[in-house]
Amino acid sequence: MKEENVILVNKNDEQIGLMPKMEAHEKAVLHRAFSVFVMNDNGETMLQQRAAHKYHSPLLWTNTCCSHQRDGETNIEAGKRRLQEEMGFTTQLKEIVSFIYKAPFDNGLTEHELDHVMMGFFNEEPIINEEEVASWKWMEPADIQKDIAEHPELYTAWFKIIFEKFYEHLTKNIFKDEGKSK
Numbered sequence: 001m002k003e004e005n006v007i008l009v010n011k012n013d014e015q016i017g018l019m020p021k022m023e024a025h026e027k028a029v030l031h032r033a034f035s036v037f038v039m040n041d042n043g044e045t046m047l048q049q050r051a052a053h054k055y056h057s058p059l060l061w062t063n064t065c066c067s068h069q070r071d072g073e074t075n076i077e078a079g080k081r082r083l084q085e086e087m088g089f090t091t092q093l094k095e096i097v098s099f100i101y102k103a104p105f106d107n108g109l110t111e112h113e114l115d116h117v118m119m120g121f122f123n124e125e126p127i128i129n130e131e132e133v134a135s136w137k138w139m140e141p142a143d144i145q146k147d148i149a150e151h152p153e154l155y156t157a158w159f160k161i162i163f164e165k166f167y168e169h170l171t172k173n174i175f176k177d178e179g180k181s182k
Contacts, residue, residue, distance in 0.1 A: 006031040006068045009114050011100060018071060028110035030100065035066040035115055035162050036079045036093065040123045044138035045166075048086065050156070051134050056105045059134055062156040063163070066115075075116040083120075087136070088127030091120040096169045103157040111158055117165055141167055 005018040009032050024031050038046040046064045050057055065086040069078040079093045097117045104110045126136055139147070145167055148155055155163075 004068065005071065006033075007071060008032075011114070013098070013114050021068065022109075025109040025111065028102065028104075028112045030112050030114060031068065033066065033068050033111075033113035033115045034075050034079050034082075035117050035158070035166075036064045036083055037117065037119050037166050038064040038083070038087075038091065038122050039119065040121065040138060042138070044140055045144060046087075046122070046126070047137055047139055047144070048128070048133045049135040049137075051130065051132055054132075056107055056109055057156045060156045060159075061154055062159040063166070066158070066162075069116075075118065079116075079118045079120075086129050086132045088129065089122060089124070091122045093118040093120040096173075097165050099165060101158065101161045103161065105157065113158075115158075115162060117162060117169075119166070119169075141170055 003020045003022060006021050006024045007015050008017040008019055008024070008029055010016055013032065019029060019031070047061050048064060049059060049061050052058050065082045067078065067082040069075060075095055076093050080090045084090045095116055095118050098115060100114050102110060102112045128136055144163060148160055148163065152160060
């Protein structure tokens with residue numbers, strides 16, 4: 001299988017080149033990425049547990065799906081593609097925030113990404129791709145926040161960073177509308 005390229009960007013998210021994904025992670029080069037959070041009508045967030053054979057962060061819990069945009073692909077197109085590939089469904093997505101983060105791993109690789117965080121809604125069970133995903137579950141955002149604080153070793157490095165941005169968005173925009181702040 002041919003290795004995919006990632007889109008190299010500057011801090012303004014302007015494309016400046018392409019690079020093989022592994023090389024970008026070895027060199028910690030800033031590249032475009034996305035993270036999808038799917039919620040249900042009960043206000044729960046769908047989490048996935050990464051497959052055991054993943055080259056980094058195996059069996060750790062993370063957001064519904066995440067990956068890298070392909071050259072010429074919009075953020076929303078990329079999010080929908082990967083949601084279908086990993087979780088077996090698609091839904092409408094809305095971009096809620098983007099930011100730059102850097103997260104080194106024990107294996108010498110580093111995620112240095114300009115991450116576009118998207119959100120969607122879905123109320124059914126996913127049909128997971130077992131090559132990508134070991135398991136999945138629904139969790140209340142407040143319970144996720146508490147569990148990350150108590151058991152950070154169970155979650156991917158990027159999820160702990162990205163979840164704070166997602167939770168901040170929920171608190172300001174969704175929970176506020178319900179007359180409560182979880």
